[in-house]
Amino acid sequence: MAQYHRNKWHNITEISTTTPFLLLAAWLFFRSSSRTYQWLLNSRLAGNYIRAFREQRAIPLHAKVISIFLLWLSISYSIFWVVSHTWIKVLLMGIAIGVSVHILSYNTLVKNRKE
Incomplete structure (x- = not known):
């Protein structure tokens, strides 16, 4: 039973941010379906991120902070509790x-503040 539990934890995928997937989806929809691309751009949750990145090549500050925090949280978890090989730990750190x-x-x- 202990071996099964160990293997179960080794199959955990990394927590990843949604920004790369949103950008990939936007690019794919842009290339294949203008209607779906417009729907994605008008989405309440994803539209602002995609427009900001496409028009200004910029990422909102809170998205950067959350992305980097979740990245380091998941990589640290993997390094300290999941992975046993040193070379994989070094690779994950890199x-x-x-x-x-x-x-x-x-x-x-950065959002414009009205003063």
Whole structure:
């Protein structure tokens, strides 16, 4: 029974942010269906992120913070409690650093404050 439980935890997928998937969906819909692409752009939840990225190549500050926090939370969990091989731990750390640098390399979209 203990072996089954161990294997179950090794099959856990990483927690990933939705931004890359939204951008991929937008790109695919843009290439295949203008009606679906317009629906995605007009979506209350996803539309603002996609428009900001396409028009300004920028990611909102709160999306950056949440993305990087969840990335490091999931990678840290994997490194300390899931993975036993040192080379995989080093690989995961390298991936986390690379993705963090990539996210931070984009401009930050800050909402205009009305004063």
